Amino acid sequence: MMWPKSITAFFGGFALSVSIMLSLYLLTPFATDVKLLLGLIAGFLIWVGAMVYYFSYNSAKGSGIACIKLLLLSVAVNTFLFLTK
Numbered sequence: 001m002m003w004p005k006s007i008t009a010f011f012g013g014f015a016l017s018v019s020i021m022l023s024l025y026l027l028t029p030f031a032t033d034v035k036l037l038l039g040l041i042a043g044f045l046i047w048v049g050a051m052v053y054y055f056s057y058n059s060a061k062g063s064g065i066a067c068i069k070l071l072l073l074s075v076a077v078n079t080f081l082f083l084t085k
Contacts (some may be wrong), residue, residue: 004060012067013050017043021076026081 021043025035050070057063 001034003056005063008060008063008067009051009054011021011027012054012071015045016067016071017047017075019071020046023074024080025079026078026085058073 021039024042025039028035028038030038050067054063054067057066
């Protein structure tokens with residue numbers, strides 16, 4: 001059952017990476033081009049790290065639950081940052 005874990009890790013890692021990069025984009029005081037370069041490099045590294053983390057679970061269900069937990073935390077931080085700016 002590697003395909004369900006792989007799909008969850010791929011898309012879950014991508015969604016988490018985008019969400020974390022949005023938080024980083026809102027927090028850094030750099031110019032827009034520097035933020036984009038930082039987001040490209042760090043976003044890829046976070047995506048790969050999240051995929052490895054999610055793939056380490058024994059089942060797709062456990063991987064999906066871990067993904068949803070971290071994604072909800074990241075969305076809460078993004079919401080807070082949007083409302084305070």
